[in-house]
Amino acid sequence: MSEAAHEVPNITCIPRINTRQRQENMAAAFKLDPPRLRMTPIVQTKSLAIVGGGPSLKDTWQDINNYDTVMSCGSTHDHLTGIGVHSDYHLECDPDIPQVKYYQSIKLDCTYLIASRCHPSMFKRLKNRDIKLWHMWEDDIGLEPYRKEPAVRGAISCVLCALATAIAMGFQDIHFFGFDSSFAHEAAHHAYPCEERDQVIKTRVGDPDKGTIFLTTPTWIAQARTFVQMQDQWEHMLKATVHGYSLMWETQKQRGLAYV
Numbered sequence: 122m123s124e125a126a127h128e129v130p131n132i133t134c135i136p137r138i139n140t141r142q143r144q145e146n147m148a149a150a151f152k153l154d155p156p157r158l159r160m161t162p163i164v165q166t167k168s169l170a171i172v173g174g175g176p177s178l179k180d181t182w183q184d185i186n187n188y189d190t191v192m193s194c195g196s197t198h199d200h201l202t203g204i205g206v207h208s209d210y211h212l213e214c215d216p217d218i219p220q221v222k223y224y225q226s227i228k229l230d231c232t233y234l235i236a237s238r239c240h241p242s243m244f245k246r247l248k249n250r251d252i253k254l255w256h257m258w259e260d261d262i263g264l265e266p267y268r269k270e271p272a273v274r275g276a277i278s279c280v281l282c283a284l285a286t287a288i289a290m291g292f293q294d295i296h297f298f299g300f301d302s303s304f305a306h307e308a309a310h311h312a313y314p315c316e317e318r319d320q321v322i323k324t325r326v327g328d329p330d331k332g333t334i335f336l337t338t339p340t341w342i343a344q345a346r347t348f349v350q351m352q353d354q355w356e357h358m359l360k361a362t363v364h365g366y367s368l369m370w371e372t373q374k375q376r377g378l379a380y381v
Contacts, residue, residue, distance in 0.1 A: 147237045157255065182299075235254060238257055302367065337368055
């Protein structure tokens with residue numbers, strides 16, 4: 122890794138799983154035909170904590186259950202169960218088979234929001250649980266696999282899918298935990314053991330010469346930029362607060378938005 126921090130140009134995230142496999146995953150999900158996640162325009166007055174797996178989660182997890190509703194994401198599943206954090210919802214969108222390894226414990230009183238792009242093994246692992254199906258829009262998939270059902274657009278990561286889904290469910294007061302887009306150091310990709318496949322790089326937040334330097338990846342920079350766009354898009358209906366020092370925290374601070 123270069124010692125010089127550098128700016129990263131526009132980034133397009135390319136799924137690790139090829140188009141055909143994700144189309145086949147969707148076809149299998151439709152065949153199972155679980156109940157769909159109900160999107161409602163009714164505004165929720167309750168607060169929502171969305172939980173990702175960034176390193177800052179180690180310092181903030183004890184505050185998560187102070188909020189009315191909790192939506193955990195992806196690989197956080199077993200870790201949060203192990204430390205006693207209750208999730209009302211758990212969202213998953215990773216289409217890869219190995220993702221199932223993070224689901225060794227199954228929450229009994231949790232609604233699982235599982236994307237149709239997820240591998241059939243995920244649905245098998247969660248069999249007889251409260252599953253609600255939703256769709257993640259991907260341009261390369263084409264229209265036909267969605268069968269005219271609505272899809273969440275513009276989200277490129279599990280936490281951003283959770284945000285878009287939460288907005289569609291009517292939540293507005295949303296608090297983010299472990300939503301870092303950065304690493305404490307090269308060996309601390311997450312708050313728990315979790316493989317990181319992307320190249321770790323340095324980037325700055327703020328002034329190109331004097332801004333704070335963070336360790337991150339191209340994917341997490343794309344996530345940070347998309348989060349800014351989503352906040353701007355929903356500025357009149359979203360109150361977003363980022364908890365835990367990170368690239369995301371520093372971005373919120375630079376923009377004059379909420380952080381803890």
